[in-house]
Amino acid sequence: xxxxxxxxxxxxxxxxxxxxxxxxxxxxxxxxxxxxxxxxxxxxxxxxxxxxxxxxxxxxxxxxxxxxxxxxxxxxxxxxxxxxxxxxxxxxxxxxxxxxxxxxxxxxxxxxxxxxxxxxxxxxxxxxxxxxxxxxxxxxxxxxxxxxxxxxxxxxxxxxxxxxxxxxxxxxxxxxxxxxxxxxxxxxxxxxxxxxxxxxxxxxxxxxxxxxxxxxxxxxxxxxxxxxxxxxxxxxxxxxxx
Ligand code: ATP
Numbered sequence: 039x040x041x042x043x044x045x046x047x048x049x050x051x052x053x054x055x056x057x058x059x060x061x062x063x064x065x066x067x068x069x070x071x072x073x074x075x076x077x078x079x080x081x082x083x084x085x086x087x088x089x090x091x092x093x094x095x096x097x098x099x100x101x102x103x104x105x106x107x108x109x110x111x112x113x114x115x116x117x118x119x120x121x122x123x124x125x126x127x128x129x130x131x132x133x134x135x136x137x138x139x140x141x142x143x144x145x146x147x148x149x150x151x152x153x154x155x156x157x158x159x160x161x162x163x164x165x166x167x168x169x170x171x172x173x174x175x176x177x178x179x180x181x182x183x184x185x186x187x188x189x190x191x192x193x194x195x196x197x198x199x200x201x202x203x204x205x206x207x208x209x210x211x212x213x214x215x216x217x218x219x220x221x222x223x224x225x226x227x228x229x230x231x232x233x234x235x236x237x238x239x240x241x242x243x244x245x246x247x248x249x250x251x252x253x254x255x256x257x258x259x260x261x262x263x264x265x266x267x268x269x270x271x272x273x274x275x276x277x278x279x280x
Contacts (some may be wrong), residue, residue: 047092054248057094058077071235087108115191116191215238216238227239242256
């Protein structure tokens with residue numbers, strides 16, 4: 039469904055992506071794991087057109103979408119749930135969700151999908167008239183996912199959905215992500231919590247300083263002593279930094 043072929047993305051002179059190639063198949067849940075600054079967010083932003091690659095190609099459902107505008111990419115079926123949720127705080131839950139559907143013209147379908155999202159996330163249904171800025175972190179994450187789903191994506195990109203959330207809330211959010219995937223939406227999940235991500239994904243890509251250094255079935259990565267060790271080292275390093 040999605041192919042990145044030798045993609046390079048720069049911030050001025052800094053090469054944040056240095057020849058990324060990866061493939062996500064229709065129906066699967068793939069995860070991109072790696073330390074801070076490895077280039078995970080840059081990869082997602084490049085896929086959805088927020089950053090333009092300097093070299094390489096991005097192919098989605100057989101079409102070359104390299105250099106397309108973000109709104110055209112959304113229309114074609116890719117939606118991003120950004121890092122830090124980015125909901126509109128001064129708008130209500132309902133208004134945030136409706137905004138997610140601006141690329142659509144089928145009013146009846148939008149109404150049906152709103153109800154579907156309220157079924158996925160009961161706390162949002164109870165709070166549909168509440169301002170998004172007054173929601174808890176977990177509820178805002180549900181809203182950000184719901185807003186992306188309102189575009190009816192074929193491919194959903196999720197950037198660090200567990201960030202800053204209590205373990206119980208993370209569990210709830212990840213259960214919903216799994217059920218969205220089971221219902222047919224292909225997912226590319228970016229996570230720093232490698233253990234968690236590899237437990238729900240089918241396949242994983244390990245990123246280091248702008249490159250994919252390993253790609254394998256998630257179970258294989260989970261069992262790999264090398265990956266486990268690498269991620270613990272990352273964690274210890276992060277602690278030492280404080
Ligand atoms: P994190 O988990 O911390 O979000 P990441 O793997 O998502 O990390 P990116 O945010 O993609 O990593 O960053 C990749 C590299 O690009 C880093 O070296 C980062 O400092 C740099 N970078 C990211 N955004 C910008 C920007 N707007 N301007 C300049 N450099 C940037």
